[in-house]
Amino acid sequence: MIALIDCNNFFASCEQVFQPQLAGKPLVVLSNNDGNVIARSSEARKLGIGMGVLAGSVREFVRSHELQIRSSNYPLYGDMSSRVMDTLEALLPRIERYSIDEAFADVSGLSRERLLELFRFVRHRVQRHTGIQVSIGVARTKTLAKVANRLAKRHPELAGVCVGTTTESFGKTLEQMKTRDIWGIGGKISKKLSGFGINNAKQLRDADPAWIKKQFSVVLMRTVLELRGESCLKLEEPEESRKSLMCGRSFGKPLKELEDIRPALTHFVQNAVTRLWKYKQATSALTVYLSTNRFRKNITQRSVSASVELEVTNNLMQLNAAAQRALEQIFKSGFEYHKVGVLLHDFISVKNIPATLFETESGIQASQELMWAVKKINAKFGRYTVASASVSGSADWRARSKFRSPAFTTCWNELPLVRA
């Protein structure tokens, strides 16, 4: 049996944990650059505020319903996610961290009653340790666990835990679900399915897998089998899971000059390489992306990328130099650029590389120690206290973030204060 543990309204809940005045209020969290809504408290959802709507379109609710607005605060959400995951890991034998707010757990060999008991306890523990509420769905496959989780969220009488041990018990639910609502089925595929007269999840479950494979793909065939209770998607091992790593963001203002874009890229390379170290990986290839704002129809669009192959390395200076060269290759003046980013791929685990392959072991060490020191100082005194030379200078690339709450848990200067 597989369980899916999912944090309710995760980003909004993280904000509410540290700002009790937000509890029970309609609240939305905005994307980078305060562009659109990426999370809503249940009260905001009840107001009819949709996922992904423009920030400007919710302004009326600020006046009429005291809607609260926050910019996204990823250091906070990432840290809260770790706390939730650590709690789950302490209580369950094996979990897969699937996303920032979801985890799968392998829980074979327990009766329905024991599962219910276990997960009611898990839910209570997570709430007590972190202040975050989770919903839990349990079934024979990942895809059905997703369905069970949906039921746990929608039926208050289940108190957040739904265990579906037999496949037949899902029949009625699947009949009422659109194919679009099944995990792994998006807009394109659901449209093509309805062309064949398959409109609900039960019809999909009962379709011929071989035919599905032929008409669609092996991916959708696995979904069909999973809906039938035949597990095709196993829990993934953490060390196998990472294949690439990306860092990039849209700018606060459009940028036209190469020299204005460089510091942004340097910043993203720094961030990406720090994560590379954390995963104990080195890389042998990177790609730099540069593009204009595709939503602005009245400007000339340009979207380009360049890949560079490298000697295996995890050295920040080398990687940044390579990224800057790639940027020079693709940059052309005369465009209003909106976003730059770097993708590191083709990883090799550091422990599998003979030390002699690095030019000097101590050089790597020194570069890493320097970066860790920078990280620590910034964590203590706030972002950008220390940055490499090309990161300082014009700050036009930095995203707008007008409603950002403090980094309550990851920056000493921003710890919440409690007065007694």
Added chain:
DNA sequence: TCTGGGGTCCTAGGACCC
């Protein structure tokens, strides 16, 4: 004014080989 960021997996098709 404003339009997210970070991932995975699979497939099709080209290049190349014998």
Added chain:
DNA sequence: TCTGGGGTCCTAGGACCC
């Protein structure tokens, strides 16, 4: 005039997820 066929590897791009 005819213009194979099967295999592998690689890359770009599509589709999806949260």
